[in-house]
Amino acid sequence: MNEMTTVPIAVTINQTRYDVEVKAHHTLLEVLREQLHLTGTKRSCGEGECGACTVLVNGEAVNSCLVLAAEMDGAEILTIEGLERNGELSPLQQAFLDRGAVQCGFCTPGMVMAAEYLLRTTPHPTEAEIREGLSGNLCRCTGYEGIVEAVKHAGRETDS
């Protein structure tokens, strides 16, 4: 493959396949938001410090602002838009809503995705594991109390 300014990629996002041409210098975040209009993923710091743009790529949580869309050829991506099932909130989303984990909501999509990854890799996390797992996601509203509670609760839910 030669060097290209525009790169054709085939990606699966939330179980839907997309064949798109992306600019070589565009990030996954830019393509999700501007090209595919999946605006649930948020842009804040743009330098991998805040976690607002967290998505799952091949099952791994990543900052989509620090990934080139061109790198995503063949990848399977899960964004916040892909968590609901038949219009029902996922248990984690429901826990965020019930436990007071959401205020302005701007960090919420990234926070939920980071928590989703945590629960996939550590189904019953301790409070310390939750705090470590979410330490790359900044929130300025909640003080994190409700968020940690929500993840704890969602972790317990998967027990039953």
Add this chain to the structure above:
Amino acid sequence: MSYSVIGSSVNRVGGRDRVTGRQVYSADVSVAGTLHAKLVRVPCARARIVSIDKTGALGVPGVRMVFSGEDLEPPYFRYGPVFADKPIIAIGETKYDGDPVAVVVAETVDAAEAGARAVEVQYEELPAVVTIDQALDPGMPLVQDPDTRGDSPFRDTNTLKEWRFGWGDVETASADLVIENEYSFPMISQFAMEPFAFTAAPDHDVMTIYTSIQIPTKMQKTIADLLGKPLSKVRVVAPDPGGAFGGKQHPKFEPVLAYIAEKLQRPVRLELTLAESFYAVRRTSARVRVRSGFTRDGKVAFHDVNADWLIGAYADITPRIVEKGSYAGGGPYVIPAVRILSRALLSHTTPPSAFRGFGVPQMNLAIESQLDIAAKKLNIDPMEMRLRNIPRKGQNFLPDDPACDGHWDQVIARAAENIGWNTPKESNRGRGMALGIKMSATTAASYSVVRLHADGSATLLCGTSDMGQGARTVYAQIVSEELGVPIERIHVVMGDTSTVPFDLQTTASRSTVYMGRAVYAASQDVKRQLQEASSQGSDSNEEILKSLFGKVSGEIIGVGTARAEKRDGHPLGGHTAFYELVCTAVEIEVDRETGGVTIHKLVTAGDVGKALNPQHVHMQDDGAAVMGIGHALMEHLIYDERGRLRNAGALDYRIPTTKDTPGKMVSVFVENEDGPGPYGAKGCAESGLLAIGTAIANAVADATGVRIRELPLTPETIWSALQEAGDRS
């Protein structure tokens, strides 16, 4: 009183959209045919713009316009909430690091960025005023041209304005103990997770501004003045902000975008990065010198305060911040004599604006530290000291203002009991406590409309901005309580000046009280109409609506208003609606080797009147606590000697993470249903932040014996202070 939904923790209205990614924020708005803007800046605090060569930029494919100050002609339009002093773009001179010199507008973001890189700016760096001492130095350049300052007595200095408040005579007040100290409070970034994003979209004769803003109506007025349009032809659409904290009250780059959009007759969009937001707004920093007198039995005899507040090159809302922060600067205490002199000083730094707590935390650090120092010297418990000085309910403590409006002793007691104030503590730990008080809104104009539809569902229209505080939820609870409509059958419409009635502003923890009252009144209006239409007075809503609209459909429209008028002659222009009162208490531990602080427990106790939604109140308190920990331990903007901002953005400006929170965080409140809001509610959005820096500084002093008079208490600051104290002993 017992209520059906008031006082219960119903889930956030709009919460579902937020956990699914459906919530539309300002940056998610997409208008067809939009052009993209990029700002051009020069890397210094102050510069004379020699020339701007736009040729290269205009040669970039897709670039449609390069706009700069040269494209404007005098008299220049200027705007601002207190003084109209800010031009829509730098004219001849930049006045702070990040002050844009040009705006490049192009068909794509890529082209706008390429165009911005291609603009060649010749500039001459000029000496800049960056610190309080420089602002006070008559040898330093003037930040604002005296000719733009009208008849201000300070026009030939860098003092924007001066305030003098007080009562009694501090010169003759007798005291057994007098202590004098200087405190300094840093520049802090609001750091809303949502960076600024604006779109200005002209359509025939209407200009629509999409922006994340707390005061859509003031934006509407600014744009109408700029473009010479009637208010009806300017529409401000304000999607719920992704955090604001005061930083999104007043216009940023909307005016320049509106101007360009009007010229090009095309929508223009500008999205800033989080780092760029650091150049758009910050919190006012301050240096407070205070001489305080105390009697032997722990009563405050007097405070004599000199406070210097460093503002930016443009006033924005800072005069009001300084004024309100200074006015009740003595704290929630009965004090025989107080003298406060405050000065707002212009500088070449990021223009400050409002930030949760307004001007209170800056003064609080000084006054509440003084109380602790005195308590130690007088060998009185710091909590006892505060109890001896606070007013009882109904007692006057500010001469021209309403009396104490709550049982504040109960607030202190709740905090003390939850931190275990009177229990033994481990030897290496320290406890600290501080009270905070904030004057709320002094004027108000909130209008609301409730539409009860024929099927018994309701639509509520109101102009509050829900930026996370949960206004939508609380208003829906009020409508539900009054009209018996289930919450899920109520739709709350906000944030569009062409649709919702006027609201003065979403600021000062006012919305539950004032808009809450308007919503309550509108609901009562609907109720009254229902009662009038009811045949026996006992018909259900459904029956009445059926009888009214069974043949020809329709709806019942209720209107509610809540106003508070200006009081001429009052120093603040009006009486506060209520006092926001908090007691913060902490237990901490200091690592003497590194200076690092571990907060084991933090308690926020507030007087909320009535918690309409307890979970929302706890969230406000928890959020304010962690934001306050940021203020206390790690956050500050760092400028170099040339006035360049060195830590813009999340990389080197650190806010607390999930791992920086207290071991245990508790929020408790006193509810006596004695507030002016519906059901006796008071506001509570800011209180959690007022006193936290001071409480932690007091605890550090308790743990180490070393008093630090500046924030933030970074590990390095504490380590240095401990070293110094060690060297001395």
Add this chain to the structure above:
Amino acid sequence: MQSFKYARPESLPELLELLEKFRDRARLISGGTDLLVKLQHGNLAVEVVIDIKRVAELSDRVVTTNGWVSIGPRAVIGRVVRHPGIESAYPALVEAGRIVGSVQIRNRATVAGNICTASPAADTVPPLCAYDARIRLVSTEGSREVPLRSFFVGPGKTVIAPNEVLAEIRVPAPHGAMGSSFDRITRRRGVDLATINIAGVLHDNGTAVFAFGAVAPTVVVAEETSGDLCDPTVSADRVDEVLKTLLATARPISDVRSSKEYREAMLLVAARRVQRTALERLTQARGGRE
């Protein structure tokens, strides 16, 4: 971000050919967590970004061989620190790797990238230097091995030639009992860049190797053979004395993260903590052998 081209070679010869063609106008991307920040900030302009993730010859695994542990150039930090061979023998690398950025960063960033970015504050560099890791570089001209300790030239600068690529990180297996640890000072507890960081390795034969980051343009490595740091019976004062000689080579500066004075003081504080933990581990390892 300024525009550039993207290339995705599928074999090492193809990659090396691209490097020969573009030389220093090209940058390699694997995790991209450092590169994209630089590109977003506009601090770096490149003509082409070469994605090495499909180059079969460049491994993404950790392999334990006789006398060495080999870390592939595409191995991400999050996986490296969970590798049993690394977990059991190189606790300082594990401790350092676990605090590089956030979970999201560690899922993407490679150990090789952390090295090649050549940030003076990189957290995995001091432990790897203290363990005396070697770097294998390949180009069309062949292959060479460089000790990591002499790999760095300055901030952001290494001995890698424009046509070379890092092919392997080789860490020697411990000879006999070894105890090691890593610590750092940061401005907050959650995700942060190091104000200073330190790794220390104590060997059974009395050799102590310390490596410090963020205190000079490149990592500083200091070795000491008196045996005092590896001896649990030696007094705290003597340990301090030895540590101070080791730390004398550090040249910290003041910047937005810390003053020079604080860095200097924290070096000693962190060095003490590292020595204490490493010595506990050494004693444990010695005990296990007895």
